[in-house]
Amino acid sequence: MSENSHIKVIVGMSGGVDSSVSAYLLKQQGYQVEGLFMKNWEEDDNDEYCAAAEDLKDAQAVCDKLGIELHTVNFAAEYWDNVFEYFLAEYKAGRTPNPDIMCNKEIKFKAFLEFAAQALGADYIATGHYVRREKRGDKFVMCRGLDDNKDQSYFLYTLSHEHIAQTLFPVGDIAKPEVRRIAEEQDLITHDKKDSTGICFIGERKFKDFLQKFLPAQPGKIEDTDGNEVGEHEGLMYHTLGQRKGLLIGGMKEGSGEPWYVVDKDVDRNVLVVGQGKDHPRLYSNGLNANQLHWVDREGPKGTTRCTVKTRYRQEDISCTLLVGEDGMARVLFDEPQKAVTPGQSAVFYADEVCLGGGIIDSVIK
Incomplete structure (x- = not known):
């Protein structure tokens, strides 16, 4: 046995x-x-x-x-x-x-x-999930999955070492x-089933249609980075930073003639801010502030730490300096400016293969 x-x-x-x-x-x-x-x-x-x-x-x-x-x-x-x-x-x-x-x-x-x-x-x-558990000293750590394309540690950074101790991957x-x-x-029926995409409760449905059922849209103005009105949006919630599709303001003659991209959301004024060109300077930031921090070892790094960060799934690691304040906020400074860092998404920190933890992006540092 x-x-x-x-x-x-x-x-x-x-x-x-x-x-x-x-x-x-x-x-x-x-x-x-x-x-x-x-x-x-x-x-x-x-x-x-x-x-x-x-x-x-x-x-x-x-x-x-x-x-x-x-x-x-x-x-x-x-x-x-x-x-x-x-x-x-x-x-x-x-x-x-x-x-x-x-x-x-x-x-x-x-x-x-x-x-x-x-x-x-x-x-x-x-x-x-595509992650690995390893025992280091008296605690378990979570390492990236062996398959780089499928590593899911980004989605699991809120686990503590106690969770990992009780879970097999x-x-x-x-x-x-x-x-x-x-x-x-092994003749399992799922062998050629495609990987699920989309948010679990929306499935393959159109995101906009789904969201409309629960949140009333608040239409507002679209402005360029100089404050000129260039169109109208149906609701800030339908747009994300770096987005090009669905702005309905294509073909405008003024400016560079390049496509428009979402570069900011002014929530207080309900204004969507757009700029021309996929590398518009407003899309870039030098760092971020994150809150709601979770550390796998429950203690987390103290003071200033060199590590890497991902600000979205399947992103190349970004070299950075991490400063964790007494107030429970993390200030992250990138070695090089990064594009379309999005508040509400998660910033997840790594020391080589080990996922340290992460937090929710609260704001970007320009």
């Missing part, structure tokens, strides 16, 4: 290939494996979005194939209170939030972890093509 045979692991089954292969690998390693499918969003009956039912069917098929039990749980109330209301509040304030990060914090590594331990008697949970040291190959070899 395997030394793992008395250890119970509950795998978060999403109906995708990564969690399917995670469950398979853990079973191969001799653990007592069961699956848990989380329903986080209640669809309207007349809604075209029924991906959750499809995902549950796929998760069940994989568990049947692997000979493991699948539990289901409804976290829609927790999701609404802790993720969705935050998402709406941020948009209302003119920022651009990342709900996936909040979902990982509040649902996958809080509600799921508690439910698995208390209701299902789990020793560990496991997910299909079976595909973290495997490349994505290999994960698909294993799934195909």
Whole structure:
């Protein structure tokens, strides 16, 4: 018998290939494996979005194939209170939030972890995230996933070392093509299922249509960087820094003739500020201020630290100097100016392979 045979692991089954292969690998390693499918969003009956039912069917098929039990749980109330209301509040304030990060914090590594331990008697949970856990001294650290293209540490920076100690990441040291190959070899129905895109509760729907159901749009002026009115917008929440599409002010003769890009949002005046050219100087900043800091080791860097930062997913690492103040704010100075750093998004810090933690971008430093 395997030394793992008395250890119970509950795998978060999403109906995708990564969690399917995670469950398979853990079973191969001799653990007592069961699956848990989380329903986080209640669809309207007349809604075209029924991906959750499809995902549950796929998760069940994989568990049947692997000979493991699948539990289901409804976290829609927790999701609404802790993720969705935050998402709406941020948009209302003119920022651009990342709900996936909040979902990982509040649902996958809080509600799921508690439910698995208390209701299902789990020793560990496991997910299909592309990150690695390593023990350094008496604490666990989170390292980037081996597959650079798929590394998901950016979305998991709110985890603490205690969370990581209780979680297994079976595909973290495997490349994505290999994960698909294993799934195909094991005849798992999810082997060629495409990766989900978009925010979990919106699915493939048009973002603007979805947002309109919950937040009344507030139309306003579009101004250039000199304060001249050049058009009207339907609502600041539909626009993000660096955006070109959907401004409806193309073809204007004045200026350089280059396309217009969103370079700023003046929330107080409800004005969208645009500039011509994708490298407009107003798009660049020399640093950022971040709050709501989370450190994986719970202590975080003190004083001034040299490290790298990502201000969005799949971005090249940016070399920077990090100063953490007594007030719990982080001031980050980039070695070189960076484009379209967006308040509401997360800044995530790294020391080589190790994810240190991060925070929410509050403002940029010009």
